[in-house]
Amino acid sequence: MSDGHFADRYLETARRLKNPLCVGLDPHLERIPKEFGVQLDALASDASADGVQACFEIVIDECVGKVPVVKPQIAFFEQLGWRGLRALERLVARARAHGLLVILDAKRGDLASTAQAYAQSYAVPGSPCRADAITLNPYLGLDSLQPFVDASRAHGTGLFVLARTSNPGASDFQSQQIDGVPLYERVARALAPLAESLRGQSGWSSLGVVAGATYPAEAARLRAVLPRSLFLVPGYGAQGAAVREALAAFVLGPNGLEGGMVSSSRGILFGSGPQTNSAREWRSGLAARLAAARQELSEAVA
Amino acid sequence: MSDGHFADRYLETARRLKNPLCVGLDPHLERIPKEFGVQLDALASDASADGVQACFEIVIDECVGKVPVVKPQIAFFEQLGWRGLRALERLVARARAHGLLVILDAKRGDLASTAQAYAQSYAVPGSPCRADAITLNPYLGLDSLQPFVDASRAHGTGLFVLARTSNPGASDFQSQQIDGVPLYERVARALAPLAESLRGQSGWSSLGVVAGATYPAEAARLRAVLPRSLFLVPGYGAQGAAVREALAAFVLGPNGLEGGMVSSSRGILFGSGPQTNSAREWRSGLAARLAAARQELSEAVA
Numbered sequence: 001m002s003d004g005h006f007a008d009r010y011l012e013t014a015r016r017l018k019n020p021l022c023v024g025l026d027p028h029l030e031r032i033p034k035e036f037g038v039q040l041d042a043l044a045s046d047a048s049a050d051g052v053q054a055c056f057e058i059v060i061d062e063c064v065g066k067v068p069v070v071k072p073q074i075a076f077f078e079q080l081g082w083r084g085l086r087a088l089e090r091l092v093a094r095a096r097a098h099g100l101l102v103i104l105d106a107k108r109g110d111l112a113s114t115a116q117a118y119a120q121s122y123a124v125p126g127s128p129c130r131a132d133a134i135t136l137n138p139y140l141g142l143d144s145l146q147p148f149v150d151a152s153r154a155h156g157t158g159l160f161v162l163a164r165t166s167n168p169g170a171s172d173f174q175s176q177q178i179d180g181v182p183l184y185e186r187v188a189r190a191l192a193p194l195a196e197s198l199r200g201q202s203g204w205s206s207l208g209v210v211a212g213a214t215y216p217a218e219a220a221r222l223r224a225v226l227p228r229s230l231f232l233v234p235g236y237g238a239q240g241a242a243v244r245e246a247l248a249a250f251v252l253g254p255n256g257l258e259g260g261m262v263s264s265s266r267g268i269l270f271g272s273g274p275q276t277n278s279a280r281e282w283r284s285g286l287a288a289r290l291a292a293a294r295q296e297l298s299e300a301v302a
Numbered sequence: 303m304s305d306g307h308f309a310d311r312y313l314e315t316a317r318r319l320k321n322p323l324c325v326g327l328d329p330h331l332e333r334i335p336k337e338f339g340v341q342l343d344a345l346a347s348d349a350s351a352d353g354v355q356a357c358f359e360i361v362i363d364e365c366v367g368k369v370p371v372v373k374p375q376i377a378f379f380e381q382l383g384w385r386g387l388r389a390l391e392r393l394v395a396r397a398r399a400h401g402l403l404v405i406l407d408a409k410r411g412d413l414a415s416t417a418q419a420y421a422q423s424y425a426v427p428g429s430p431c432r433a434d435a436i437t438l439n440p441y442l443g444l445d446s447l448q449p450f451v452d453a454s455r456a457h458g459t460g461l462f463v464l465a466r467t468s469n470p471g472a473s474d475f476q477s478q479q480i481d482g483v484p485l486y487e488r489v490a491r492a493l494a495p496l497a498e499s500l501r502g503q504s505g506w507s508s509l510g511v512v513a514g515a516t517y518p519a520e521a522a523r524l525r526a527v528l529p530r531s532l533f534l535v536p537g538y539g540a541q542g543a544a545v546r547e548a549l550a551a552f553v554l555g556p557n558g559l560e561g562g563m564v565s566s567s568r569g570i571l572f573g574s575g576p577q578t579n580s581a582r583e584w585r586s587g588l589a590a591r592l593a594a595a596r597q598e599l600s601e602a603v604a
Binding site: 044079110138168172179 | 439
């Protein structure tokens with residue numbers, strides 16, 4: 001759980017484990033085996049929060065020593081109320097204690113003292129829910145990112161700023177042209193000097209971007225602007241993007257996996273098969289899906 | 303605590319109380335009188351969360367029957383960890399039980415099932431932290447707003463989408479021109495049909511926007527695009543904008559206060575005078591500042 005430069009730590013771990021997989025910890029409540037006791041009609045209850053925690057402790061334990069990074073999606077914990085946040089804090093601490101890097105998928109973005117409060121919440125030593133990295137929304141401008149940049153400079157915290165997301169609605173604003181350059185690329189250009197200033201010993205920056213795998217051509221444009229930023233590429237697996245598309249967002253290094261990580265959530269957590277209510281059956285399926293994803297990715301980057 | 307169309311409820315209350323003031327509930331921890339026991343070196347503690355809760359119960363009680371709406375800023379609670387969320391849930395419930403409308407300033411924005419989880423967290427009956435309205439970030443596109451639009455249509459929940467914020471960095475992206483129209487106005491134009499479809503009996507829509515008071519000319523452009531949307535105008539008081547500028551964002555109705563609300567946080571909560579460590583002194587100052595703000599605003603809209 002030591003601090004350190006996020007990109008340096010990520011790349012060391014990904015090279016050692018020979019894959020760039022980020023397992024999304026998204027508690028889709030209706031997919032969690034009934035045995036865990038989540039009560040869909042009483043989300044704000046100890047039973048539901050404890051059930052989610054027990055289920056995702058298993059996910060974390062399966063990931064230890066196999067993948068470099070996990071990415072809890074905070075919204076799925078917030079829907080359980082304060083008990084959900086308590087479960088999240090415990091899961092994040094467990095993951096980090098076992099050597100997993102944690103990217104908190106929070107997409108926060110706010111101003112001045114409020115942005116500072118968010119950084120205090122997640123991005124610095126002593127944060128009640130200290131993560132190794134966090135996702136951020138750039139709409140409010142560079143000054144809204146500053147407390148996180150400060151945290152990154154002081155403590156190595158990884159930052160992944162939303163650039164191009166993979167949903168249809170991303171075209172509403174992100175891909176609109178400003179002086180001939182799409183907004184997402186303008187965001188990337190604005191980030192470039194900051195990213196350069198946050199490079200670690202590996203040469204890679206602790207300031208990265210979220211780049212949806214469904215638009216590999218756009219990811220290539222982002223790469224040209226941010227040559228040493230890690231790309232967090234969601235959409236591998238359940239969201240439908242193929243491995244090749246996901247990896248198109250990378251600049252493949254000599255060992256085939258530099259440049260970022262691909263994230264998969266539902267596909268690994270729950271698969272597309274029939275629902276099981278047995279925790280044991282679900283766990284064996286989880287292990288099999290995780291092994292298959294690791295193999296597919298390690299072959300793709302070999 | 304009944305549901306109902308947010309704009310209808312807001313306008314009825316603001317007319318009755320004769321002011322459009324929204325008191326921001328921003329627990330700036332270092333400004334809270336020491337007597338409340340917040341421990342700045344131990345934010346994730348019962349003492350700190352209980353201290354914040356006790357302090358802001360007083361704020362809420364002072365607001366009841368005087369202002370129509372309060373706006374807790376969730377980041378300041380998140381920095382206390384899960385105990386902070388617990389305090390927030392209790393404060394939101396207390397405010398609503400006493401007839402205050404609550405806008406949760408969360409600026410959330412995410413995709414698909416994640417956006418649905420955020421809506422489930424705050425925007426529907428049964429949410430663990432049910433608010434009357436919530437602030438949202440549009441960067442991910444209209445589909446990211448859809449679960450909240452659904453909540454608004456089904457339950458009257460108010461939505462305030464970030465358009466033009468009042469920070470210097472807002473010019474980085476929000477005011478950039480797309481086909482001759484600034485991004486913030488493009489956001490407003492994209493929202494216009496939705497806003498029209500969410501009008502209540504008052505004629506006003508439950509879909510509004512956040513429009514910073516430091517740019518009244520821009521607020522006027524937004525008003526032209528969204529003639530029946532409430533504007534949440536932050537920056538009255540401590541952030542420096544004068545009453546006239548804040549109100550420039552409104553279309554003044556026959557009774558002088560239709561069109562939205564102006565928000566003040568630090569200026570009312572803590573003022574600019576010297577810090578006091580006595581809860582009693584602080585409370586009497588709070589009451590005086592609140593009375594002064596109400597009078598200034600009720601004269602301005604008279």
